[in-house]
Each structure stands twice: as structure tokens, then as C-alpha cells.
Amino acid sequence: MELRHLRYFIAVAEAASFTAAARSLNISQPPLSQQIKDLEEEVGTRLFERSSRHVELTEAGANFLDQARMILGQVDHATNQARAIGSGQVGMLNIGTTGSVLLGQLSTLIARFRDRWPAVFVRIHEMDPQAQEMALLTHRTDLSFVRKPRHNAELVGRIAWHEKVGVALPEHHPMARLETVELGALRQESFVFLRLADSRFARYLHDCCVGAGFVPNITNEVVESYSLTSLVAAGLGVALVPECIRNLSRPGVIYRPLADPAPEADVYVIHRPNPGPVVASFLEATQSAFK
Incomplete structure (x- = not known):
């Protein structure tokens, strides 16, 4: 029959x-x-x-x-x-990322994607970059958004959007009156920093300081960029942060851009080769949103 x-x-x-x-x-x-x-x-x-x-x-x-x-x-x-x-209109999408990336463009991108494809369930997994890579390789996530990803031949990556690095200062800091701050002018400051052992982005910022002529005096290290602002507000130092941290309003903290050439905080989207339809739809949305 x-x-x-x-x-x-x-x-x-x-x-x-x-x-x-x-x-x-x-x-x-x-x-x-x-x-x-x-x-x-x-x-x-x-x-x-x-x-x-x-x-x-x-x-x-x-x-x-x-x-x-x-x-x-x-x-x-x-x-x-x-x-x-x-066609990528129905399914589930697991995204690995960090809290600071969510403060920027990613949350808006997810909202727009959900408006277009409401039958795709998007789940966010907040984790450090090393854990994100492992989650991709073990198929626990489908995409990751991360700064300064490590090269891995089993994964594919490209820039999702561009972002600059600024400095978070205590509100009464003398440099808070400036429009922009030279990175080299921070040589005498105490720094609160992302944890160097866990973050390639933190090591990149450290190298940028060295390139500007000084080794940063790091007094405290944290895991997430937005945690730095609490330490800055307490007067424990200044912090180099992605510009999206400006979206996190915190009393006692002033954000200032770094003078060009400023360090970059570009966000990369990482995924396995030959993505499925749902992942491909999201990648297309990312590319369209940030041309």
C-alpha cells in the first residue's frame, strides 16, 4: 500500500x-x-x-x-x-559565551533571531573560553562567542563583530576628566585584571601594556570582565575592559576610551565544520547584522 x-x-x-x-x-x-x-x-x-x-x-x-x-x-x-x-526554522541552538559578551551585541542578536525564528529554542551556556572550546568539541554546544580564541584545527571561526578596549577608572581619578586615555599613561597605576591563567584575552591585554612600555602592576585577578568594575568602584585599581562594559552602569566608575591605536576586543564566533541548518541560520543572521 x-x-x-x-x-x-x-x-x-x-x-x-x-x-x-x-x-x-x-x-x-x-x-x-x-x-x-x-x-x-x-x-x-x-x-x-x-x-x-x-x-x-x-x-x-x-x-x-x-x-x-x-x-x-x-x-x-x-x-x-x-x-x-x-531550513533552520525549527530546532534547538546551544550557545557558549561569557557574561561580558552577553553585555554587548550577542543578547540583541539572539533577540532578533528569536523574533525571526520563534520555533528555534536558544539556550545560553555561560562559561570560560576553555570550557567553551571543550563544549563545542563534545557537541554540548553548537556555537561559541569568545575573544581571542585559541586556534583549533577541529573548529571554524571568524570575527562576529568588532569592539575596542577602554579603561574603567574610579570616578575621582584624575584621568576621568580626559576624553581619551593613552595606554602608556597608565604605567604607574595599579591594575585589576582578568585572570591571566584562564584568558587569552587577558594575556593579550598584558602584552599590549608591555608594548606600550610597561608591565602592568596587577593587584587582583577575576574571571569575568564585569567583575572588574566592582573592584574599580572600590578603588582597588583601574581595569582594561571591552567597550561593551560601558553598558553596565555602576556607581563610582567612569569609562574612557583608549587613544588609538587602542587594543581590540573583537568577538569571534566559533563552531564545528559543516554546521547544521539551525546553526547556519544563526551564522547568516550574525553576518547580516554586523556587515
Whole structure:
């Protein structure tokens, strides 16, 4: 039994006529009659009572009609669902990232994507960059957004959007009056820093300081960029932070851009090769949003 047998059967049942059903199916009547005869033989009972003027369902045929409609309905649903999944409109997307990236463009990007594809469930996994890489490799996440990713031949990455580095200062700091701050002018300051052992971005910022002619005097280290602002507000030092940290309003802290050439805090999107439809849709949305 094939799906066409069910479609032909439903057409005859609804039209109560082989002639009218054949016309609606755009086939001739003899092949249609033969298909229904084959169906009845396979089912093992008559589905129609036929006369020269009328075609009527038997009791078995009436029950079979309900089942045939249900089966074709399920097939249509499965087809539509598969098509939606295949086009990236339905599914689940697991994204690994850090809290500071969420403070920037990523949260807006996710919201826009959800507006366009509401049937895709997006789950955020906040974790450090090393854990993000492992989560991708073990298929626990589908995408990661990270600064200064480590090269890994098993993963693919590109810049999602550009971002600069600024400095967070206690509000009464003399440099808070400046429009921009030279990185080299911070050589005498105490720094609160991202943890060098965990963050390639932190090591990059450390190297930028060295390139500006000084080794930063680091008094405290934390895991997340937004945690730095608490230490700055307490007067424990200044901090080099991505510009998105400006979105985190905290009393007692002033943000100032660094003078060019300022260090970069570009955010990369990382994923496995040959992404599935949902991941591909999100990557396309990322590229469109930040051209």
C-alpha cells in the first residue's frame, strides 16, 4: 500500500464518484478504478458499494476513511516539520559565551533571531573560553562567542563583530576628566585584571601594556570582565575592559576610551565544520547584522 492509494481513496470517498475524483486528480477513470480495486484487495474487504449512478462507502470504508485522513495528516505534518528543520526554522541552538559578551551585541542578536525564528529554542551556556572550546568539541554546544580564541584545527571561526578596549577608572581619578586615555599613561597605576591563567584575552591585554612600555602592576585577578568594575568602584585599581562594559552602569566608575591605536576586543564566533541548518541560520543572521 502506498500513499497514493490513500489519496485516491479519499478523493473517491469525498466526491462519491469515480468520474469526479478522476477529474480532480487529473487522471483517467480506468487507472483510478484499478488503484481502488488494488487497495481493496490489499485491505481484504470492500471499501465502496458501487452502482451505475452512485458510489457509497461501506462501513469498513467509512472507518478506513478516518484512518486514511489521519495518516495523510501525519505525513503532511512530518513533511512540514522536516522541511522546517532542514531550513533552520525549527530546532534547538546551544550557545557558549561569557557574561561580558552577553553585555554587548550577542543578547540583541539572539533577540532578533528569536523574533525571526520563534520555533528555534536558544539556550545560553555561560562559561570560560576553555570550557567553551571543550563544549563545542563534545557537541554540548553548537556555537561559541569568545575573544581571542585559541586556534583549533577541529573548529571554524571568524570575527562576529568588532569592539575596542577602554579603561574603567574610579570616578575621582584624575584621568576621568580626559576624553581619551593613552595606554602608556597608565604605567604607574595599579591594575585589576582578568585572570591571566584562564584568558587569552587577558594575556593579550598584558602584552599590549608591555608594548606600550610597561608591565602592568596587577593587584587582583577575576574571571569575568564585569567583575572588574566592582573592584574599580572600590578603588582597588583601574581595569582594561571591552567597550561593551560601558553598558553596565555602576556607581563610582567612569569609562574612557583608549587613544588609538587602542587594543581590540573583537568577538569571534566559533563552531564545528559543516554546521547544521539551525546553526547556519544563526551564522547568516550574525553576518547580516554586523556587515
